[in-house]
Amino acid sequence: DQQVKQNSPSLSVQEGRISILNCDYTNSMFDYFLWYKKYPAEGPTFLISISSIKDKNEDGRFTVFLNKSAKHLSLHIVPSQPGDSAVYFCADININTGKLIFGQGTTLQVKP
Amino acid sequence: DADVTQTPRNRITKTGKRIMLECSQTKGHDRMYWYRQDPGLGLQLIYYSFDVKDINKGEISDGYSVSRQAQAKFSLSLESAIPNQTALYFCATSDPPGTSESTDTQYFGPGTRLTVL
Numbered sequence: 584d585q586q587v588k589q590n591s592p593s594l595s596v597q598e599g600r601i602s603i604l605n606c607d608y609t610n611s612m613f614d615y616f617l618w619y620k621k622y623p624a625e626g627p628t629f630l631i632s633i634s635s636i637k638d639k640n641e642d643g644r645f646t647v648f649l650n651k652s653a654k655h656l657s658l659h660i661v662p663s664q665p666g667d668s669a670v671y672f673c674a675d676i677n678i679n680t681g682k683l684i685f686g687q688g689t690t691l692q693v694k695p
Numbered sequence: 696d697a698d699v700t701q702t703p704r705n706r707i708t709k710t711g712k713r714i715m716l717e718c719s720q721t722k723g724h725d726r727m728y729w730y731r732q733d734p735g736l737g738l739q740l741i742y743y744s745f746d747v748k749d750i751n752k753g754e755i756s757d758g759y760s761v762s763r764q765a766q767a768k769f770s771l772s773l774e775s776a777i778p779n780q781t782a783l784y785f786c787a788t789s790d791p792p793g794t795s796e797s798t799d800t801q802y803f804g805p806g807t808r809l810t811v812l
Contacts, residue, residue, distance in 0.1 A: 592735070617800065626699070626785050626803030627738070672737060681726050681745075681789055682753065683801055685737035 585610045587675050589686035597694050602660040604689050606673035613678055614651055618658050621670045621688070630671075631658070663693045698722045699804040701786050707810045714773040716807050718786030725790065727769040728801065729753075729761060732783040741784075744769055776811045783808055 586609045596602045608616070614635030619627035633640040633647045633656065640647050646659045660667055670690050674683040699720045708714055718727065725746050730738040730753075740753030742761040750761055758780060760772045773780055787801040 587737075589737075619803075624805070626787075626805050628803065629800045632800070680743065680751070681728075681801075682740055682743065683728075683738070683787075685739075687735055687737045 585612065585675050585677065585684045587673055587684050587686040589671075589673060589689050591689050592687070593690045593692070595692045595694065596663050598665055599662045602658075602663045602667065602691055602693065604658040604660075604671050604673075604691065606656045606658075606686055608654050608656070608673075608675055611654075611675050613676070614649070615676055615678070616647070616649065616656050617674045617676065617683070618645075618647060619672045619674060619685075621672065627672060660691075663691075665693050665695050667691060668693050699786060699788055699802055701784075701804040701807050703807060704805065705808045707812065708776055709812050710775075710777055712776050714776050714809065716771045716784055716786075716809070718769045718771070718804055720767050720769075720786075720788045720802075720804075722788055722802060723766075724788035724802070725766065726788060727763065728787040728789075729759075729769065729771045730785045730787065731755065731780075732785065732806075738785065741771065773809075773811075776809075778811045781809060781811045 588607045617632040618630040620630045621627040633649045649656045670688045672688045673686045702717045728743040729741040732738045744763045762770050784807045786804040789801045
């Protein structure tokens with residue numbers, strides 16, 4: 584079965600510093616992953632994705648790194664801002680069904 | 696206006712009651728999904744639909760049913776609610792692969808907080 588694990592339930596960083604959120608996976612069909620961000624009382628919103636043809640994808644302050652040999656991906660936020668405080672989910676996707684397989688989420692707190 | 700809306704946003708009900716959660720979307724997407732979120736478990740897929748005539752079970756469909764009344768509407772029913780169905784419920788939509796650059800992105804509604812006493 585496709586599985587995604589986020590082993591750190593929470594992370595606290597100082598404003599301006601780097602936030603690194605980690606995700607491990609098994610049995611991915613296509614090594615294509617997405618990160619979602621969720622604020623309280625709102626649905627998850629798409630943040631950034633990465634496909635197997637790349638080992639890095641960058642969008643402004645957000646960069647996702649993919650290490651296929653280690654079956655590991657990470658999201659870097661630089662510099663972190665208080666508005667980044669949210670729950671972050673990594674997700675694998677079953678291309679055939681469109682089903683997203685989510686990790687448990689990591690709650691990021693960025694302190695001013 | 697929001698692209699994906701859910702009603703109600705909050706609901707408290709008693710064990711054994713029938714509950715319907717509704718989802719509407721204005722994105723024109725064919726695919727719609729229902730997820731539930733429990734603390735520490737991420738989001739789990741309940742049901743999904745690729746078009747009006749298509750309904751598929753997800754990981755945790757027991758105790759739930761769905762209806763795809765139109766392309767824009769996908770409702771989730773709990774025929775006889777039980778306390779362990781207390782959770783956050785999210786509806787999501789997406790395009791089929793190949794229809795746009797962001798076909799793998801799912802767009803989520805704001806969620807419904809359901810409490811079953």
